Amino acid sequence: MKLVPGRKERLGDQLYGQILDQIIAGTYREGDKLPSESQICQAFQVSRPTVREALMRLHADGLVATRQGSGTFVQKRPSGHLTRLAPVSDIAGILRCMEVRMALEDRAAGLAAERRGAADLDRIERALAALRSSLEAGAVPVQADYDFHRAVATASGNALFAEMLEVLHETIHQSMTVALGITHTRSKERARRVIEEHEAIAEAIQRRDAEGASLAMRYHLHRARQRVTDGQREL
């Protein structure tokens, strides 16, 4: 088994995708020990830093856990739903995108609470209403979700935040499709939580609470990321 670096794709990402693939497929199940670093190096013909990077990402996603001195164990097995919603090769990209969004939107939401005008609040409320009614109707409101986050970014008063989201547009749409798709297949419970998380962001921006808005945004994106990798649980 040999990894061939694709254009612009890091070996660590490819290896990450391959291991994730085997965890989803059930080759390694929850509680199973992964092969050692050296074994992975040999099996995939990659360097040790590449293996470490891949394991680090799996660790950051909460999929594996390292027990000091004993090795790396599978912690969580992403839902089969996930693979029906996106090819495994895209999951790494989606999680990378979430990582950048957490950095950008955390700050944008805080600034939005300080600087939003009346038109900003309107845009945010309209997107929230569309998101709410669509989720309650059992639909997958990708556009409303994107509109909400874009409206918050715009309300920051710094056009670059919205521009950055536009650059990430395609991957964000894809990750929302996956995250909301999972929500769709789950209980009403989950739809309610997704709505509440967005409401908390909107309310904090409305009452000019910068710390609260930034916190609510980070909390939402952190949970959204959990929902992508942790399909079996109700989050």
Next chain:
Amino acid sequence: MKLVPGRKERLGDQLYGQILDQIIAGTYREGDKLPSESQICQAFQVSRPTVREALMRLHADGLVATRQGSGTFVQKRPSGHLTRLAPVSDIAGILRCMEVRMALEDRAAGLAAERRGAADLDRIERALAALRSSLEAGAVPVQADYDFHRAVATASGNALFAEMLEVLHETIHQSMTVALGITHTRSKERARRVIEEHEAIAEAIQRRDAEGASLAMRYHLHRARQRVTDGQREL
């Protein structure tokens, strides 16, 4: 005096630029009270939210301060150096760019400490060495500065961070030209500080200290921003 909204440029930014212009020109000096919100509305024919946004930005940059109940006062007058290095109309853009960079690079530096490989450290060290020798020689090492920040973003293991920097490339170069240009015209003291700030980032990444790296990056960008708006002081 009437503001005409340019393409993609917010009225708030334009107004920000105009007031900044008058502060730099000395129309309003340190300690002077700015006209009231209503007076500014009338003078520039803009809405109240636009005025608030512009004042908010001036406030965030530490250029004005609001004393509750008494009005808004000029706190700081950016150096004339600034206007020799960049047209006033660009300053707003530079500060907006810093705002986004603080969000992105804070997180990227933390991840770099966790995930950097040997090649990443090499790239960071080379850029740092170039930055150091160039600053000590009294030059304006814009490329080395950019290379340093790009190397840190790349070391995050998430290619999107470096891509985001590339999108901002032009404005980053411009803001580095201004910030390093100011450094250049100031004492050796300031060059030393700029070098030390970069060293602190590199060291934290080297010793895998995620909190320290993230902290050192934010500290550096926050001070760089101060240096742009606070030309008279040694920072």
Next chain:
Amino acid sequence: MKLVPGRKERLGDQLYGQILDQIIAGTYREGDKLPSESQICQAFQVSRPTVREALMRLHADGLVATRQGSGTFVQKRPSGHLTRLAPVSDIAGILRCMEVRMALEDRAAGLAAERRGAADLDRIERALAALRSSLEAGAVPVQADYDFHRAVATASGNALFAEMLEVLHETIHQSMTVALGITHTRSKERARRVIEEHEAIAEAIQRRDAEGASLAMRYHLHRARQRVTDGQREL
């Protein structure tokens, strides 16, 4: 009307309490403009910094908002429930206590996720179970709430975090009595949210997610604080 500084009590806090009192009493209603700084100085015979401090605190609690150039307006009127649960003179103390807790417990929760042992998880789970069953039975589980937060602080592996909570013990109990008391008088909806917030903290600690645990704790305390000052809303 003259404020007499009590032992160890700051004038700013007293003034804060007095204005809060009048807002709760309905002397000033939502949307009403408060007297100007100078008027307050005269009415209460206090210095301008004291007035500013009191207004700053009311602002931080989201009770008033400043519109640049136009003055300070009442934003929210805390529930009458609040005054039945605690004398107004204690509210300032409770909010101060929340402020310190946000600083301490945010960090403690992050460390707990990294360092918790099996005994820590047991303690956290037991407190959570007691909190859940008590809230669902319509009771006011102050002790279980305190036990939960203490167990998290202990799980940080740094005994000083729990010691700090012990020092604040009395005020924390009081603020939990108020916050849970409000929850008790409200809908099942609110009890559910309080349970979910604690569950999110416990889950993140359990899965060794330091960022998630720290975030969930800050989110919980920020909302608990909102619940204290914002009795009318469902939070």
Next chain:
Amino acid sequence: MKLVPGRKERLGDQLYGQILDQIIAGTYREGDKLPSESQICQAFQVSRPTVREALMRLHADGLVATRQGSGTFVQKRPSGHLTRLAPVSDIAGILRCMEVRMALEDRAAGLAAERRGAADLDRIERALAALRSSLEAGAVPVQADYDFHRAVATASGNALFAEMLEVLHETIHQSMTVALGITHTRSKERARRVIEEHEAIAEAIQRRDAEGASLAMRYHLHRARQRVTDGQREL
């Protein structure tokens, strides 16, 4: 070798102290591999969670590093200076104290920037002047250092922050004695850096820059902690 739990002292802390002792003594040198978890369990007759906690702390202090799959290695050897300034048994306590201070003072400094009055600035400036002149004279200004941090805590407008520092008073004095003691035995370079870090905090509070003040405080405490465990380096 058997650890006997002292009053109020956790086994993990004791074990931490013992291993730190051996690193300082040179039994394990930089680059050396520590015994495995199981070997440490046996040698000290402690449980695995106790060993993990001790290693986690050494890791957090940057003294050891874990290479996935290969074990735990000594990363840094604290200066012999350290042991001349404080018994090894106290180092764990000092580092624990720094951990709590980072949580508390970060927030206190941010609030101080928002709420400080003229008297607060005076107190901060006087403490800073005493610190500066004493350090420049080659002395060890523990009291001035403490006064500075206490003045910032007081300026937060929330008396509980200063009360928390008072509770930690003894350990803070001890850790300042160690940190400043190390500074004293090092170059003028280091004294300069310590002064600059305090100046950055004071300046941000003075210009009402909450984010900057909070950032400068965290940066300072993070570096102070580094100075304690990293005696050989110039920080």
